[in-house]
Amino acid sequence: MKKILHLCICLIGLTAIAGASPSNDVKPYPLDRCIVSDEKLGSMGVPVVFVYQDQEIKLCCKACRKDFDADPKKYLEKIKASGTDSKKSSTNEGQSSGGTVVKLTVDGLVCNFCASNITKTFSKLPEVSAVYVNLAAQTVLIELKAGQKLPEDKAKEIVTEAGFNLRAVTYPSESFDSIKETLKKNSK
């Protein structure tokens, strides 16, 4: 009788574990940041993890779950775009961007003069046509002139010389203006 009871408990436990884990069809969450707040996962405590329409979602806190539920489509699209960006980024490490938009995430970017420094620095480069800095997202968005490239190692060198630390480089497929608008909206 005891053996049967143990077997039942094990079965219930395994079922629960299987139910809680994303199935093989679930797409893994591609980022190390919360898709709502852009906070580093774990920085606000244990991340909130769930599956939405076969996509694993990881948020930094419960408050972000409310925002996610309010407009899940928007965040799914962001995840999709970020996934594409990270893939592109990893294939472009140390090489030319091959694209016209470069997105830098920079540590130490906290005030207007920081933004001014980095804007002026990148604007001086002959291959750059536009620069937008978003302090809330610690992001420097760069639009390159047609046919121009900005390799990751060069971007890192420039950011370091300007007095900051480069945390990440991505080469998004969206246009400069659309990313700029999204960053502006998210910082409100």
Next chain:
Amino acid sequence: MRKALAALLAFACISLVQAQMISAPGINFLKAEYGHTFSYTEVGRSFSGFRAIGFGGYSFNTGEGKSVEAEVVIINQLVKRWNNQDSQGNISVGAGIGRGRAGNREGWASTVSALADWEDRHWHIMLQEQAVFVPSGSRLASTLMGGWAPWLAEYDEWAPWIYWTLQHENGEGSGFSHGPSLVLMHQDLLLELRVMHSSHGYHAEAGIRSLF
């Protein structure tokens, strides 16, 4: 000479910071403050290695005793910067050499300064020491500022900050002063207006900083 050494030692002991404008290489800066007893202007250009070179003019005038003035060539150096995801800390030092005067006596002048600050997007604290040595006189101004941003603004918007400043100057007729200030930042420009209270009463002061 003894006084100058003592002031220099005191300055070194008060591990400070001076909000020196050290930017990315090839960027010019302007920093000026007009105060009731202490005013200064610094203009320069930043180079690689977090070094800036320029000119500075300093004036201490309390209306009592000798006024102290100096015009010097300055060099500022960022000693250490901490870049974090949401904050930044800096320690920088500066020195200058040129001509100066205390009352009617004119001669060589030198300056030393140090600045330390830490900021995130909501808070900023800064400690700055500025010392001027001229023939038969020296002045040391110590400034501690704490600021808070009531709301966060982006680079292309007006960003307001509310500061409280505590300042001490040595010399005849000088002493402590403190008061609130409003700082507005927009792109490359910072404007500051403050009301300080000292033994001389209330007085308005203004400051400007810019990168160009």
